[in-house]
Amino acid sequence: DVKVTQSSRYLVKRTGEKVFLECVQDMDHENMFWYRQDPGLGLRLIYFSYDVKMKEKGDIPEGYSVSREKKERFSLILESASTNQTSMYLCASSPLGTVDQPQHFGDGTRLSIL
Amino acid sequence: DQQVKQNSPSLSVQEGRISILNCDYTNSMFDYFLWYKKYPAEGPTFLISISSIKDKNEDGRFTVFLNKSAKHLSLHIVPSQPGDSAVYFCAASGNDYKLSFGAGTTVTVRA
Numbered sequence: 466d467v468k469v470t471q472s473s474r475y476l477v478k479r480t481g482e483k484v485f486l487e488c489v490q491d492m493d494h495e496n497m498f499w500y501r502q503d504p505g506l507g508l509r510l511i512y513f514s515y516d517v518k519m520k521e522k523g524d525i526p527e528g529y530s531v532s533r534e535k536k537e538r539f540s541l542i543l544e545s546a547s548t549n550q551t552s553m554y555l556c557a558s559s560p561l562g563t564v565d566q567p568q569h570f571g572d573g574t575r576l577s578i579l
Numbered sequence: 580d581q582q583v584k585q586n587s588p589s590l591s592v593q594e595g596r597i598s599i600l601n602c603d604y605t606n607s608m609f610d611y612f613l614w615y616k617k618y619p620a621e622g623p624t625f626l627i628s629i630s631s632i633k634d635k636n637e638d639g640r641f642t643v644f645l646n647k648s649a650k651h652l653s654l655h656i657v658p659s660q661p662g663d664s665a666v667y668f669c670a671a672s673g674n675d676y677k678l679s680f681g682a683g684t685t686v687t688v689r690a
Contacts, residue, residue: 469622496676505588507581507668508623508680515676523677555622559676565611565630568678570622 468492469571471556477577484543486574488556495561497539498568499523499531502553514539515561546578582606583671585681593689598656600684602669605650609671613678614643614654617666626667627654659688 472487490497496515500508500523510523512531520531528550532540539558543550553575557568584603592598600614610631615623629636629643629652636643642655656663669681 474620498678500680505682507583507585507682508670508678510677510679513677524679557622565628567613567625567628570615570624572620572622 469556469558469569471554471571471574473574474572475575475577477579478543478546479579480545480547482543482546484546484576484578486541486543486554486556486576488539488541488571489537490539490556490558490569491537492558492560492569493536494558494569495536496559496568497533498557498559499529499539499541500555500557501525502555502573508555511541548578550576551578552576580605581682582609582679583669583681585669585684587684588682589685589687591687591689592659594661595658598654598659598663598686598688600654600656600667600669600686602652602654602681603650604652604671604679606671606673606679607650608673609679610674611672612643612645612652613670613672614641615668615670615680617668617683623668656686659686661688661690664688 498513499511514533556571559568613628614626617623666683670678
């Protein structure tokens with residue numbers, strides 16, 4: 466079974482802090498994704514990566530950056546956290562190939578910015 | 580603007596009956612559609628998918644129907660069971676790996 470592990474289930478930070486969310490997958494997947502989930506909006510794609518050191522912006526990249534130094538690890542960075550970034554953050558991975566490979570998700574990090 | 584819409588935020592159904600979840604999309608470039616199920620405090624898990632070359636796909640109690648001309652898909656769960664109580668997300672993709680998700684429908688199965 467694919468395992469996507471997010472380092473923290475709950476995180477509380479203050480406005481202006483630099484925040485790192487970590488994600489590790491164990492299935493050698495090329496593609497990795499970061500989403501945020503908000504009530505009434507579903508999941509929205511922040512960034513994704515299809516290879517080491519490669520990244521592409523999703524639908525809502527503003528205020529975020531990412532890092533992929535190793536294939537199994539994809540980090541989401543909030544450069545200067547703001548209260549509107551309080552949300553549930555979900556990481557996912559999928560193999561390269563045809564687009565019909567479903568994404569596998571971690572259990573999420575609930576981030577609160579005070 | 581959301582390209583995938585689930586207009587019913589919630590659905591309550593009696594155990595043993597059929598659950599029908601609906602999803603509409605606006606982007607005609609979408610050609611692959613998925614349903615995910617999410618329990619509280621867990622990540623979404625893949626449930627079933629359908630390619631645009633088909634109009635129906637079945638997997639046990641779950642069937643997804645696609646009407647391309649109407650840009651509409653639906654998920655049928657028959658019979659509904661208490662363990663089906665969860666949030667269901669509809670998602671769609673085009674020729675890349677990005678998924679666009681709907682807002683979700685919370686299903687409650689009553690005993």
